[in-house]
Amino acid sequence: MTYINQLSSHEDESVTLKGWVYNSRSSKAIHFIELRDGTGLCQCIVALDEVGEEAFEAAGTLKQESSVEITGKVVKDDRSVGGYELHASGVKVIQVAENYPITPKDHGVEFLMENRHLWLRSRRQWAAMQVRNTIQFAIHRFFQQEGFIQMDAPIFTGNAAEGTTTLFETEYFDEKAYLTQSGQLYGEAMAMAHGKIYTFGPTFRAEKSKTRRHLTEFWMIEPEMAFYDLDMNMDLAEKMLQFVVKTVLDEKRAELEILERDISVLEKAAAEPFKRISYTEAVEQLKSDKTANMLEQMETDRKEELESIQTELEEIKKEHGSAKKWRKAQIDQRIKEIHARIDQIEEDLRNIPVWKKSAAGFEWGADFGGSDETILTMQYDTPVMVHRYPAEVKAFYMKRDPEDESLALALDVLAPEGYGEIVGGSQREDSLEILQERIAEHDLPEDLFNWYLDLRKFGSVPHSGFGLGLERTVAWICGLTHVRETIPFPRMLGRLRP
RNA sequence: UCCUCGGUAGCUCAGUGGCAGAGCAGUUGGCUGUUAACCAAUUGGUCGUAGGUUCGAAUCCUACCCGGGGAGCCA
Numbered sequence: 001m002t003y004i005n006q007l008s009s010h011e012d013e014s015v016t017l018k019g020w021v022y023n024s025r026s027s028k029a030i031h032f033i034e035l036r037d038g039t040g041l042c043q044c045i046v047a048l049d050e051v052g053e054e055a056f057e058a059a060g061t062l063k064q065e066s067s068v069e070i071t072g073k074v075v076k077d078d079r080s081v082g083g084y085e086l087h088a089s090g091v092k093v094i095q096v097a098e099n100y101p102i103t104p105k106d107h108g109v110e111f112l113m114e115n116r117h118l119w120l121r122s123r124r125q126w127a128a129m130q131v132r133n134t135i136q137f138a139i140h141r142f143f144q145q146e147g148f149i150q151m152d153a154p155i156f157t158g159n160a161a162e163g164t165t166t167l168f169e170t171e172y173f174d175e176k177a178y179l180t181q182s183g184q185l186y187g188e189a190m191a192m193a194h195g196k197i198y199t200f201g202p203t204f205r206a207e208k209s210k211t212r213r214h215l216t217e218f219w220m221i222e223p224e225m226a227f228y229d230l231d232m233n234m235d236l237a238e239k240m241l242q243f244v245v246k247t248v249l250d251e252k253r254a255e256l257e258i259l260e261r262d263i264s265v266l267e268k269a270a271a272e273p274f275k276r277i278s279y280t281e282a283v284e285q286l287k288s289d290k291t292a293n294m295l296e297q298m299e300t301d302r303k304e305e306l307e308s309i310q311t312e313l314e315e316i317k318k319e320h321g322s323a324k325k326w327r328k329a330q331i332d333q334r335i336k337e338i339h340a341r342i343d344q345i346e347e348d349l350r351n352i353p354v355w356k357k358s359a360a361g362f363e364w365g366a367d368f369g370g371s372d373e374t375i376l377t378m379q380y381d382t383p384v385m386v387h388r389y390p391a392e393v394k395a396f397y398m399k400r401d402p403e404d405e406s407l408a409l410a411l412d413v414l415a416p417e418g419y420g421e422i423v424g425g426s427q428r429e430d431s432l433e434i435l436q437e438r439i440a441e442h443d444l445p446e447d448l449f450n451w452y453l454d455l456r457k458f459g460s461v462p463h464s465g466f467g468l469g470l471e472r473t474v475a476w477i478c479g480l481t482h483v484r485e486t487i488p489f490p491r492m493l494g495r496l497r498p
Numbered sequence: 499u500c501c502u503c504g505g506u507a508g509c510u511c512a513g514u515g516g517c518a519g520a521g522c523a524g525u526u527g528g529c530u531g532u533u534a535a536c537c538a539a540u541u542g543g544u545c546g547u548a549g550g551u552u553c554g555a556a557u558c559c560u561a562c563c564c565g566g567g568g569a570g571c572c573a
């Protein structure tokens with residue numbers, strides 16, 4: 001048995017491929033079967049005078065996603081997907097699939113999500129999962145090379161750690177338990193044992209968020225390092241992200257092409273240092289004339305585009321009546337595109353005034369909203385690191401800036417193109433007394449944090465860490481518009497199956 | 499929880515007060531090189547649900563259900 005991604009080393013040899021029918025086309029004496037085997041696609045040519053009547057007829061019964069074994073000669077041919085095709089000498093049908101629901105035409109999100117277990121077989125979804133795997137492995141490789149130990153934080157926790165986010169509640173024998181929203185506090189304990197550690201696991205948030213950036217269950221990578229300050233933390237986050245992007249560019253070009261990803265953005269992110277700006281600088285930028293003008297320009301651009309595509313829509317609708325059949329199909333397709341684009345523009349036009357107001361009226365001390373992040377990242381073409389946030393909006397365990405007590409030594413990495421926050425982290429407070437004060441200020445139950453406070457009693461050291469959201473990172477690198485396509489079976493508001 | 503857009507054939511959609519439509523999928527037939535193949539024929543409907551307005555409702559009104567996008571919150 002040979003896999004499709006190995007065909008280049010079997011040119012002119014006879015091999016057997018096992019897989020599923022991705023698509024097929026037929027005429028009287030020849031079938032074209034696009035075979036999918038999990039490693040790629042290969043067109044198989046089944047000709048009547050090559051395989052005989054029985055095998056030819058069997059091949060004719062194969063519908064989308066039927067399973068099959070095809071033996072034949074590997075021939076280089078640029079007309080085929082992947083550059084090679086198989087000239088069949090034998091066809092063995094394993095199972096004929098009837099009425100596979102996902103056809104090669106367009107489908108809506110709801111339908112595809114209901115059929116997620118099958119949707120995973122489609123080409124774009126396949127490519128996204130291949131890239132996800134490469135990202136996951138690259139993250140492990142990076143940290144292992146850097147001398148980090150992978151350690152796992154518990155998934156059941158006894159307390160709602162930071163007290164801010166809504167957690168999933170469950171039973172733990174006779175006690176209440178919560179699904180973890182972060183392994184960080186445990187990460188700090190583990191870093192005091194091993195120096196540099198990282199966790200790689202699922203986290204859960206019961207927030208009722210319905211956006212393209214949210215899942216209720218997602219995977220997070222959380223490194224934690226003893227003797228690291230904020231600058232070392234930022235250096236590490238940048239080095240890791242660049243390693244990951246570079247690895248994907250090196251190993252997954254073909255998949256990025258299937259996803260129609262604009263590679264130039266990734267190449268810049270891999271090569272150029274990330275912009276680093278303080279929260280205060282970011283606020284100034286939001287309130288600047290430059291930002292106001294940019295939004296103004298965006299609004300007029302959208303309005304002009306709307307006018308021009310509406311004119312086009314009128315024109316092609318007139319043409320439709322007298323058009324030939326193939327042209328009609330072309331027009332129908334274009335009409336659909338225009339309707340979708342109009343919806344998008346109308347939404348932008350509703351949003352832009354709100355964004356303008358949010359940016360121009362932004363007050364120092366507040367946290368950035370989704371639109372503020374988008375506006376900030378639109379002005380750069382690499383990821384942006386924003387550091388030193390107002391302590392008020394950040395978690396209790398973050399260390400204050402010795403030069404300005406109102407600031408926390410926090411960092412966020414914002415991905416370009418509106419993908420939002422992919423990394424959030426900080427230098428941690430290492431003083432026992434200050435931490436006790438903070439816990440009291442936040443009205444957190446001190447007894448639940450006794451073990452955490454022990455870390456400051458017994459050899460406390462400056463230390464830092466961050467959390468990387470895997471799905472948001474995959475979405476950004478793949479250029480996907482929604483995190484639901486970055487994980488095999490997404491869990492989100494209103495979606496528990498399949 | 500709030501704002502906003504939507505729900506019409508298996509799928510994607512058109513139809514905005516007067517006979518329920520198209521493309522694809524399915525089925526049947528035709529065609530040796532197709533690339534979302536093509537050509538011909540054909541099957542397929544609780545117009546999200548309930549109520550109301552009207553001579554007449556997919557279309558207008560009310561409530562509810564479901565989905566998309568966003569706010570808040572966040573990775």
